[in-house]
Amino acid sequence: MKYIKGLILAIITLFPPITLSQLNNDFWRINTDTYIEIEEYQGQRDAFKNKVFDKVSMIGELNLRNPESNWRFALEHRESLRNYGRNFSMSRGSYIRNRTQFGSTYQLAQNETSQLSLNFTYRKESNDSAPNTLAHSSHSLYWLMPAASYQFNEKWSLDFWTAFYYYSNYHRSNNHEWEAQYSIVYQYAPKIKGILSLYHDRVWASGFTNTFSQDQIRGELPITINQNWRIFPYFRYYLSEHAYNSAQVLTQKIKKGYRLGARIEYNITPKLILWSGFAIEPTNWQYAKYNKITSGNNNKQTYYLSQLGVQYQWQ
Template sequence: MKMKYIINLIYSIIIIFPAICFSERNNDFWRITTNVYMEIEEYQGQRDAYKNKVYDKLSTVGKLALTNPESLWRFNLEHRESLRNHGRNFGTSRDSYLRSRTQLDITKQFIKTPKTDLEIGARYRKESNDSPPETKVRSSSSLYALTPAGNYHFNDQWSFNFWLSYYYYSNYFNNNSHEAETEFGATYQHSDNLKAKLTFYYDKAWDKNFSTRFLQSQIRAYLPFTLKSNWHITPYIRYAIQEDTYDKHFYLVQKINNGFRLGTNIEYQATPSLTLWGGVAYEPSTWKNPKENGATSGNSNKQTLYIGKIGVKYLW
């Protein structure tokens, strides 16, 4: 099954690549960036009867970006194949199932001055049907999104940054039909090689009647810095303020008691065109109630999430 979704990813890149290359036939400064990577997510809670892990996910992702310094437009295409697995330590089993997702983003810049920039992006995402074995199969779903984003520079050191996304889900397997997600805050630039960023993150989802089904808020901090001009490192932390889930009767069924994520992303600029990159994260949390599939353990309902990524970017 792993080989199948890797082959599907390669086919998707092969299909879209000639169409994007066509735009460069006149050497009009359009450039293509490819980003291929693998992502591992491991959830640790209780163990099953065979002492296996409860849940993990292995994803292979391919991205294509089309950009032009002289254009107000940019385009991004992403295809993801995720193997979701219960209890077999990243190996396929009767409990494994596959989800595929293809996403297209189109962004236009509306304002670009020394102090201010503003852009608006549109997104379409198609996600495959999937479900664990011996459960009802879900039909495929679609997502439509609109995202304004921008920066305002108070001076050479301080700036305000934000992005705000609105999502509409069509035939989504969860009860969400609408969602709004935003992150905003301040960036301090100490030098060309060191920045600090502090933001507030907020996410809210509603059903088709605009009744709240999910609510989340976090404080996030980033410290990107550069070493020897070709190493770019971004440590970050997320602290959970609130994360609530509601049922169809608007009753609170799940609530985070405490949790945080500590991680870092690293990029190595091997050549002007080739970048090697990776990332790791650690996220412990405790919850009011036990989670499904034994994803929490103990009287305090603890859960630990580990994330790892490794990939290659290339500017053509």
């Protein structure tokens, strides 16, 4: 796989300078994460009426950080097989989309109670599509993401991030997007904390006509069980979601929906982590969705997510 070759090349290139600087702790730590991700929508079928997994992806991530530097870097490559047929076999409608992204984060300010950082990321995604269909939009994506946190005391803190996106497309007008999340963090005990967040997402077409809006309440409960086990249960609750066409006419609206999920980590060694994630997201919509992924009079839909991965700290 291309992303594996890229990770190996990066590690080989960076290993000599890292080794030379280890004595004073001024060296770059390399962390890799490789995982498989399966996304499925209830009821979806291919052209031959076979039940499909909507997307199966292989993802490779490489992260670089240095305690003595204000910079952090991240590289990700994803290969996604769409319309994965029954019994985990390819169907006649299967196709692959891939994307690669690179990001850098700079620590603008930091003290005992607060910190401020700025991230810039570039992503390139392919325009592959199902056989005998129009190609999906291939695009480049640029985003700028400031993030900040403030520690009120030993128990309470405030986290915040916001992101501004620009899509440069080949087959459609440019899009702009804004996301933000505000979080209150409570440290209940040394190994348990609670996070409650308010999340917003807005998308505009060229000319800044509104095409999509979403608001959610999100919660997390990271728990360290012992030196080997950690669990991160979470939930998302839809406050609203609306989609509009170019004439600003409402084309979709959520009636109700939520997501329940968790991530579980097991430390095999101090440097090697095996992890898994899963989630279920039932929703009801105003109108039926394409490819029969909604059903019934309430246009119900259920989304399933499962993940399995391995993290390794190289230095």
